Amino acid sequence: MSELRFDDVTVRFGRGGRALTAVDGVDLTVPSGQVVGLVGESGSGKSTLARAAVGLAEPAGGQILLDGVPLRHRPGARRPLQMVFQDPYSSLDPRMTVGDSIAEAMPRGARRRDEVVRLLELVGLDADRVSAYPGALSGGQRQRVAIARAVAGQPDVLIADEITSALDVSIQGTVLNLVRTLQRELRLSMLFISHNLAVVRYVSDIVAVMYLGRIVEVGPARDVLGNPQHPYTKELLAAAPRRGSTALPPPDAVADAEPADPHHPPAGCRFHPRCPVGPLIRTDREHCLTLDPTTEADHRLHRAACHHAAGVLRAVGSNPPVLMELKEDSL
Amino acid sequence: MRTRWIAVLRTPVGAGAGLLLLGVLLLAVFAPVLWSHQANAIDTDHLLQGSSAQHWLGTDNLGRDIFYRVLVASRTSILLALLATAIAVVTGLALGSAPAILGKRGGRAAIAVVNIAVAFPGLLLALFFAVVFGVGAKGAVLAIGFAGAPSFARLTQTLVAGVAERDFIAAARIAGVGRFRMLVRHILPNIAEPLVVNATIGAGGTLLAFAGLSFIGLGVQPPAYDWGRMLGESLSGIYVHPAAALAPGVAVVIAGLAFNLFGEAVAKGLGVQVPRARWTSRTPEAVPARDSDAVLVVEDLQVSFPGPVTPVRGVSFTIRKGEIVGLVGESGSGKSLTALAVAQLIEPPGQVTAAELSFLGAPLLGRLPVRSTAATRRRLLGTSFAMVFQDPMTSFNPTKRIGVQLAEGAREHQGLSRRAAMNRAIDRLRAVRVPAAERRAHQYPHEFSGGMRQRAMIGMGLMGTPALIVADEPTTALDVTVQRQVLRLLETIRSEDDVAVLLISHDISVVAEICDRVLVMYAGRVVEDLPATELATGARHPYTRALLAAVPDLDTALDEPLAVIPGRPVDPARLPDGCAFAARCSFASDRCRTEDPVLVDQVACWHPQAQAEYSSFRTGQR
Numbered sequence: 016m017s018e019l020r021f022d023d024v025t026v027r028f029g030r031g032g033r034a035l036t037a038v039d040g041v042d043l044t045v046p047s048g049q050v051v052g053l054v055g056e057s058g059s060g061k062s063t064l065a066r067a068a069v070g071l072a073e074p075a076g077g078q079i080l081l082d083g084v085p086l087r088h089r090p091g092a093r094r095p096l097q098m099v100f101q102d103p104y105s106s107l108d109p110r111m112t113v114g115d116s117i118a119e120a121m122p123r124g125a126r127r128r129d130e131v132v133r134l135l136e137l138v139g140l141d142a143d144r145v146s147a148y149p150g151a152l153s154g155g156q157r158q159r160v161a162i163a164r165a166v167a168g169q170p171d172v173l174i175a176d177e178i179t180s181a182l183d184v185s186i187q188g189t190v191l192n193l194v195r196t197l198q199r200e201l202r203l204s205m206l207f208i209s210h211n212l213a214v215v216r217y218v219s220d221i222v223a224v225m226y227l228g229r230i231v232e233v234g235p236a237r238d239v240l241g242n243p244q245h246p247y248t249k250e251l252l253a254a255a256p257r258r259g260s261t262a263l264p265p266p267d268a269v270a271d272a273e274p275a276d277p278h279h280p281p282a283g284c285r286f287h288p289r290c291p292v293g294p295l296i297r298t299d300r301e302h303c304l305t306l307d308p309t310t311e312a313d314h315r316l317h318r319a320a321c322h323h324a325a326g327v328l329r330a331v332g333s334n335p336p337v338l339m340e341l342k343e344d345s346l
Numbered sequence: 347m348r349t350r351w352i353a354v355l356r357t358p359v360g361a362g363a364g365l366l367l368l369g370v371l372l373l374a375v376f377a378p379v380l381w382s383h384q385a386n387a388i389d390t391d392h393l394l395q396g397s398s399a400q401h402w403l404g405t406d407n408l409g410r411d412i413f414y415r416v417l418v419a420s421r422t423s424i425l426l427a428l429l430a431t432a433i434a435v436v437t438g439l440a441l442g443s444a445p446a447i448l449g450k451r452g453g454r455a456a457i458a459v460v461n462i463a464v465a466f467p468g469l470l471l472a473l474f475f476a477v478v479f480g481v482g483a484k485g486a487v488l489a490i491g492f493a494g495a496p497s498f499a500r501l502t503q504t505l506v507a508g509v510a511e512r513d514f515i516a517a518a519r520i521a522g523v524g525r526f527r528m529l530v531r532h533i534l535p536n537i538a539e540p541l542v543v544n545a546t547i548g549a550g551g552t553l554l555a556f557a558g559l560s561f562i563g564l565g566v567q568p569p570a571y572d573w574g575r576m577l578g579e580s581l582s583g584i585y586v587h588p589a590a591a592l593a594p595g596v597a598v599v600i601a602g603l604a605f606n607l608f609g610e611a612v613a614k615g616l617g618v619q620v621p622r623a624r625w626t627s628r629t630p631e632a633v634p635a636r637d638s639d640a641v642l643v644v645e646d647l648q649v650s651f652p653g654p655v656t657p658v659r660g661v662s663f664t665i666r667k668g669e670i671v672g673l674v675g676e677s678g679s680g681k682s683l684t685a686l687a688v689a690q691l692i693e694p695p696g697q698v699t700a701a702e703l704s705f706l707g708a709p710l711l712g713r714l715p716v717r718s719t720a721a722t723r724r725r726l727l728g729t730s731f732a733m734v735f736q737d738p739m740t741s742f743n744p745t746k747r748i749g750v751q752l753a754e755g756a757r758e759h760q761g762l763s764r765r766a767a768m769n770r771a772i773d774r775l776r777a778v779r780v781p782a783a784e785r786r787a788h789q790y791p792h793e794f795s796g797g798m799r800q801r802a803m804i805g806m807g808l809m810g811t812p813a814l815i816v817a818d819e820p821t822t823a824l825d826v827t828v829q830r831q832v833l834r835l836l837e838t839i840r841s842e843d844d845v846a847v848l849l850i851s852h853d854i855s856v857v858a859e860i861c862d863r864v865l866v867m868y869a870g871r872v873v874e875d876l877p878a879t880e881l882a883t884g885a886r887h888p889y890t891r892a893l894l895a896a897v898p899d900l901d902t903a904l905d906e907p908l909a910v911i912p913g914r915p916v917d918p919a920r921l922p923d924g925c926a927f928a929a930r931c932s933f934a935s936d937r938c939r940t941e942d943p944v945l946v947d948q949v950a951c952w953h954p955q956a957q958a959e960y961s962s963f964r965t966g967q968r
Contacts, residue, residue, distance in 0.1 A: 056825035057796070069520045094522045106513035110535040119531075120521035153914055161517070168521055183676040183852060188896045188910035195907075210825060213898045217908065240900070254826040255900050256855035 017082050017095065017171035017204055019045040019068065024077035026060070026067050035278055037063040039228035040077065040309070045172060045221075050198060050205040052219030052236065054212055054251065058277055060228040061208050065174045068206070069098045081171060093122050097170035101177035103157035107149040113160050114145035120167040134163040138193060155186035159193065166197065172204045179214060191218060212255040216240055224248045227277055227285045229309060234317035244319035246290050284308050284322065292323055354615030363607035370604045374424040377417040385414040396587040403589045406579065415576060416593045423572040424601060426487055426565075427553040433491025434498050434552065435545050441495065442502025446510060446533060447525050460503060463496035471496075472555060476564045486565040490555050494548060501544055505537035543613040550605030557598045573598050639666045641814050641846040642688065645702035649683045652695050657918040658683050659870040662945075665814065668844040670837070672857035672878065674893070675867035676915050681850050684867070685818045688848070689733050706730060706813055728759035732807020734800070736819035741803055742791040748802050749775075749787030756809045770809060778805040778835055797828035804835060815839070816848045821856060833860045854881070854893050866890045869916045869926035875948040886954040888931045925952065 026038040037060040045051045055061045066072040068079055070088030079086045081095055088094070097120070100106035107116055117134055118127045132142045138159040149157055158178060165173055175194060179187040195218055198205050209215050215222060216236060223233040224247060232245040243249045287293045287303045294300045300323070308320045315324045354360040389409035396404045403412040441460050445453030463471070475489035509515065510533070518532050559565035560574025568575075573594040580590035642665040649658035658680040665671050675681045687698045690710060703711045708726060735741045742751060752774060753767035762770065768787070775783035778801040791799060800820060807815050817836065821829040837860055839845055851857050857864055858881045866874040866887065874887040885891050895909035902908065913930040922928065928938040933953045943950045 056827065066516075071516050071519065094520055096520070098517070098520050100513040100517060102513060106517050108514045108518070108532050108536070111531070119518065119523060155914065164517065164521065183915070184854070184893065184896050185676055185911040185915070188898070188908035191898070192907045192910065212826070213900050213902065216900060217898050217902055217904060250827055252900070254830050256859065256897075257899055257901060 018047045019096070019172045019204060019206065020080045020083075021064065021068070022078045022080060024064065024067060024079060025075045026063050026072050027075040033278075036228055036280070037277065038067065038074075039280075041225075041228075041230055043223055043230055043233065045204050045206050047204055048202045049220040050207050050218055051221045051223055052215035053206060053208045053223050053225060054210060054215050055225035056210060058227075059225045060277075061225045062176055064225075065098065065176050065206060065208055068172075068174060069094070069096045094168060095171040096174060097165035097168045097172075098174040098176060099158070099161050099165050099178045102181050103154055103161055104149075104181070106161050107157055107164075109149055112146050112148055113140075113152070116149075116160065117164045117167050120164045122169060130167070134167055135160075137166070137197070138163045139189075153186075154182050155190060158182060158186075158190050162190075162193065162197070166201065170203070172206065173198070174206045174208070176208045177210065180209065180211070187214075194218060212240070212251055224251065227280050229285060229320060230318070231286065231320040232317045239317055242316075244315065244317045244324040245286075245321045246292050246323075247286050250289075250291070284320070286321070350615065351612075354612050357611065357615060359607065360611035360615060363604065363611045366600070366604040367608045370420070370424065370601045373417065374421045378421045381414045381418055384411055385418040386410065394583065394587070397589050403593045404587045406576075406590065412576075412580075412590050412593055415571065416573070416597050419572050419576060419594065420597065420601070422483075422566060422570060423553065423556065423574070423598070426483060426572065427549060427556050430487045430490040430494065430556060431545060431549045431552045433488065434494030434548060435541075437492060437495035438498025439502055439541075441499035443506055443529055443533065445503065446506055446529050449525075457503065460496055460499045464500050466496075468493050468497070468555075472559065473564075476559060481564055481567065483566045483570065486556060486559045489564075490552055490559065493555075494552060498544070498548065502537070502541065505540060506533055509533050509536045540613075543609050545609075546612065547606055547609030550602040550609070553602050553605065554598065557594075640664050641667055641669075641706060642848070643702055643704045644684075644688065645700060647684065647687060647700040647703060648698070649680070649687050649692060650697045650699075653919060655919045657870050658687065661867070661870070661872055663865055663872065663875070665846045665848060667813070667846055668840055669863065670840055670847040670849060670861045672861035672864040673848060673850045673867060674852065674854050674857050674864060676852060676893075678869075678915050678918065679867040680870040680918070681852075681867045682818055685733075685816050685848065685850050689731070689816055690727065691733075725759050728755060729810030730813045732804070732810075732812040732815045734803050734807060734815060734817040734820045736822050739791075739796070739799065739823075742799065744791050747788055747790055748794065752787070752802070752806050752809055755806065759810060771805075774805040774808045775802060777808060778802070778839075780805065795828075796824050797831060800824060800828075800832050801835060804832075804839070808839065811843075812845055814846045814848065816850075818850045819852070820849070822851070822853070829856070836860065853897070855897050855899065858882070866893070869921060870918060871926070871950060872945055873927070873950045875945065886949045886956070887951045888933050888953070888955060889927050891955065892930075925950075 021041050021043040024038055024041045025036065028035045028037060039060070041060075041064060043051070043053075043064075053061045053064070063072055067074050068086070070086070086096070107113075111119075113135075114131045117131045121127060121130060131145055135142055135144055140156060140159055140163070144152070144156075144160075149160070152160065162178075178194070179190050182190060191214065194207075197203070198218075207215065207218050219236045221233065222236045222239040224231050224239070224245065226247050232239060232243065232248050239248065240252065243252055281288055283302070283304045283306055284290070284293065288295065290296075290303070292300075294303045303322060306322065308322050311322075312318045312320045315321070317324075355364050387410065389405060389411075391409065392398075392401065392405050393409045394405060394407055395401060395409075398404070401411045401413065403416070406412055406415070441456060444456035448456060471493035472489045475492050476485055479485035479488045515528065515532055518528055523532070556565060557572070557574035557577065560572050561578040563578065566572045566575050576594040577591060577598070580594070584591040644664070645662045647658060647661045648656060650656040657678070661680070661684050663671070673681045673684065683692070686692050687700075688703070688710075692698050698711065700711055703709065706726065708723060710723070710727075742748065749768055749771045752771035753762075753764070756762045756767040756770055757764065760767075772783050772787045775787055780786050780798060780801055786794070786798075794802060804815070804820075815836070820836075821832050824832060833856065836847055836849070840847055849857060849861060854864075858878050861878045864876055864878050864881060865872045866876075866889065868889050874885065874890045876884060876886075876890075881890075881894065885894060889911075892909070892911045896911055898908055911930055916922070916926050916929075922939070924937070924939040924941055925931070925934070925943050928934040931938065933955070935953065937952050941952070943952050
C-alpha cells in the first residue's frame with residue numbers, strides 16, 4: 016500500500032553525442048493499491064523506466080519517490096519494489112531450487128520454510144515443488160515461481176515487465192488471472208508493462224501510453240481506451256485485435272512510415288513523422304514540427320501530448336481541473 | 347549434472363585419461379612412502395652408471411637409483427604444480443570476479459589490471475616473479491601461480507559478464523541480495539563447469555612450466571628434487587647414458603598428458619551433445635492425381651527425432667494458388683516443424699517422411715536419381731519458394747549490405763549479372779514498401795528497424811517469382827502497429843501476384859484477420875481445418891474454441907476471470923492413447939481417452955460442438 020511516483024525522470028545510456036535518452040522527463044504516479052498499465056512499442060523506454068525504478072538503471076535526472084521519499088538502492092538492503100521479468104527461462108537461477116530462489120527474496124528473520132510453502136500455494140503450485148529446479152518446470156510454472164519470489168520480498172509496489180509475452184496464449188490467461196487476484200488480495204500497487212493493449216486493459220485501473228521516451232497520454236483505463244486523445248493511442252487501439260474481426264483494418268495514410276530513431280528523436284512533437292492528423296497530412300499544422308506538445312500537456316484531457324487533442328482542461332482556481340471545451344474540428 | 351560427468355568417463359578418451367590421471371595422482375601420494383629409502387640410498391660403487399639389472403635406469407652422480415628417484419619425485423613435481431595452479435585459479439578468480447563485487451569504479455580498475463597483465467607473455471611474467479620472490483621452490487610456485495593468473499582472470503571475467511547479463515541476476519539484486527552472496531550463490535555455480543575444465547588443462551601446463559623453471563635452476567633446489575631438476579642434472583650425460591635424462595622427461599610428458607587429456611575429455615563431454623542418427627527419407631509412392639491449382643501438397647507428413655519423439659504425426663493439407671493458409675497452435679504443437687519440413691530445413695538427426703510432399707507438382711522428398719534433377723529441384727526452391735522467419739535480426743548476415751544479400755540469390759539461381767541483380771533487389775525493396783529503397787539497399791541489417799528488416803526478408807523472397815511464401819511467426823517479434831503493416835504487405839503480395847502464403851502463428855487473432863483458411867494444430871496433428879470467417883462462430887473442435895476464448899481482446903469482460911485452458915500442452919515424448927487433448931477437454935468421454943480421433947469432415951474430435959453450444963462454452967469455462 017504505497018504510492019510510487021516518477022518525477023521528471025530521465026534515463027540516458029552512453030555519453031556525449033552518441034548518448035541515447037531512453038526515458039525523457041517522465042512524470043507518472045502509481046497510486047496506492049492501483050494498477051497502472053504502461054503501453055508502448057519496443058524502444059519506447061517502458062522497460063527502462065521499470066528498471067530505473069528497481070535500481071537496475073541509474074536515472075540521469077529527476078527523482079523516483081515512494082510515498083514521497085526518494086528511493087535508495089543499497090546492495091543487501093530490503094527492496095520495497097519487486098519486479099517480475101518477461102522471460103521466465105532466464106529470470107530463475109538454473110542452479111538454485113525453487114524454494115531457495117523464493118526464500119532468498121524474503122526479509123531476514125522470516126519463517127522461511129513455511130512461508131515458501133505458503134507462497135507456492137498462493138501462486139497455485141504444489142508444495143512439493145520446493146526442491147525442484149527450474150529446468151523441471153514449464154514456462155507458465157516458472158512465471159508463477161517468479162511471481163512468488165517477487166511477492167516473497169513483501170513489496171510495496173510490484174512491477175510486471177511483459178510477464179505474459181513469452182508465454183503461450185493458453186498459459187497467458189492463468190498468469191493474468193493470478194496476477195489480478197494477488198493484486199487485489201494483497202492490495203499491491205502495481206506497474207504493469209505490456210505492449211498488448213487488450214492485456215493492459217484487462218488488469219489496469221490507469222493506462223499510460225509511452226512513445227519515444229515520453230508519456231503521451233495517461234488517464235483512467237476506461238477513459239483512455241474509450242475516448243483516446245492522442246493519435247498514437249488511437250493507432251494502438253486500431254491495431255489491437257477485436258473479437259470476431261476477420262479482416263485487417265483499412266490502411267491509414269502513414270501506415271508504412273518507419274518508427275523514429277530514438278538516437279535522433281524528431282523535433283517538436285515526437286510523433287509528427289507518423290501522425291495521421293499531423294503536418295504530413297495537413298500542411299497547415301507546421302507548429303507540430305517545432306513546438307513540443309508536452310509542455311502544455313497538463314492542460315489537456317489525459318495529459319495528452321498533442322496540440323490537437325480534443326479535450327482541453329482549465330484549472331479554475333485551486334479546484335480540480337474540469338473539462339472545458341471540446342473542439343469539433345481538431346481531429 | 348552428475349550423470350553428464352559419468353557419461354564423460356564412459357567415453358574411451360575420458361576413461362583412458364581418467365585412469366591415467368588417477369594413476370599419476372596415486373603415484374604422487376604413495377611413491378615417497380614406499381620408495382623413499384631406495385631413492386635416497388647412496389651407492390658409491392656405482393656412480394653414473396647406465397641401466398643394469400640392479401638399477402633399471404642407471405644411477406646418478408652419488409650412485410642413487412634413477413628409476414626410484416623419478417617415482418619419488420612425482421610427489422614434489424605434481425604437488426608444486428597443483429599448488430601453483432591453485433594460486434593461479436584463486437588469484438584469477440579474485441581478479442576476474444572483482445568487477446562483480448567492487449561496483450562500477452573499482453570494477454573498471456580490476457578490468458584494467460587484468461587487461462595489462464594479459465598483454466605480457468606468461469614466461470616473461472614467470473621469470474619476473476621468480477626473480478622477485480627469489481630462487482627456490484616457494485618462489486617458483488608463486489611465480490608460476492601469478493604468471494598463470496591473468497589468463498584465468500580473463501576467462502572468469504568473460505564468463506561472469508555473460509552470466510551477469512541474465513535476468514536472474516537482476517532479480518536477485520532487486521531481492522536485495524548482497525554482492526558477495528550474489529557471487530557465491532548465483533554467479534560461481536553457473537560458471538563453475540568451464541572453470542573446472544580450464545583449471546584441469548591449466549594444471550598440465552603448469553607442470554610443464556615448473557619443470558622448465560627447475561630445469562634452468564630457478565625452481566626446486568638441492569637436496570630436494572623434482573623432474574625438472576633431474577632432467578637438468580642428467581642432461582650433460584645424455585650421450586653417455588640417455589636413460590637418466592629421458593626418464594624424468596617421459597614422466598613430465600605422461601603427467602602433463604594425463605591432466606590435459608582429462609580436461610579436454612571433460613570439456614568435450616560437457617559441451618553440446620548431439621545424438622547420432624541417420625537422415626533418411628522415404629521415397630514417395632505413386633503420385634495421385636491432383637488439381638492443377640495446388641502449389642503445395644502435403645500428405646501424411648511425419649517429423650521424428652531420435653528418442654524416439656514424433657512431434658509431427660501425419661499432417662495433410664493442400665495450399666492452392668493465391669491462398670493464405672494459417673497454421674496455429676501452441677508451442678510444441680509441431681507447427682514450426684511442419685513449416686521447416688516443407689522448406690527442407692529439418693537437420694539430421696531429424697527425420698521427415700510423407701506419403702506425398704510436392705511443390706508445384708515436383709516431389710520434394712526422396713533422393714533423386716540424377717544430379718541434374720537435384721539441381722533443378724534446388725533452383726525450383728530457390729526461385730519459387732520463399733521463407734520468412736520469426737526473428738529478422740538473426741536471419742540476415744550482419745556483415746553484408748541488405749542489397750547484396752538480396753542480390754545473392756538472384757545471381758545464383760537466375761544467373762543475373764551483379765548490376766542486374768542489384769537493380770532487381772532495389773526494385774523488390776520498393777515493392778515491399780521500404781522507403782528510399784536505393785539508399786536502404788546499401789545499408790547494413792542493423793541500420794534497419796525490426797519491421798523494415800522483416801519487409802526486406804519478404805523482399806528477398808520476392809527476388810524470384812515465388813509461388814509460395816512460408817512465414818514462420820513473421821510478426822511475433824514486432825510491435826502491434828508494425829505487425830499490421832507486415833500482414834497487410836503479405837496480403838497485397840498475394841492479391842497482386844497470386845502467391846500462396848502459409849502463415850504460422852501462435853496468435854489466432856492474427857491468423858483470423860488475414861487468412862482464407864485456418865489449420866489448428868495440437869500435439870502434432872491438424873485437429874481442425876476451417877475457413878477463417880467461421881473462426882468466431884463456427885469452430886467445432888473444443889481446442890479451437892478454447893484457444894479463441896483464451897485470447898483477451900478489447901471486448902473481454904473485465905469483471906470475470908479470463909477463460910483458460912486447464913492443464914498444460916502434452917509432451918510429444920509422452921502422448922496418451924486416445925485424443926491428445928482429452929485431459930484438458932471438458933467434453934472428453936471414455937472414448938476420447940482410448941481412441942484417437944482422425945480428421946473427418948475437417949475436424950478431429952469425437953464430440954464436435956455445434957454452433958449453438960458456443961456461447962455456453964465460453965462462459966462455462968474458467
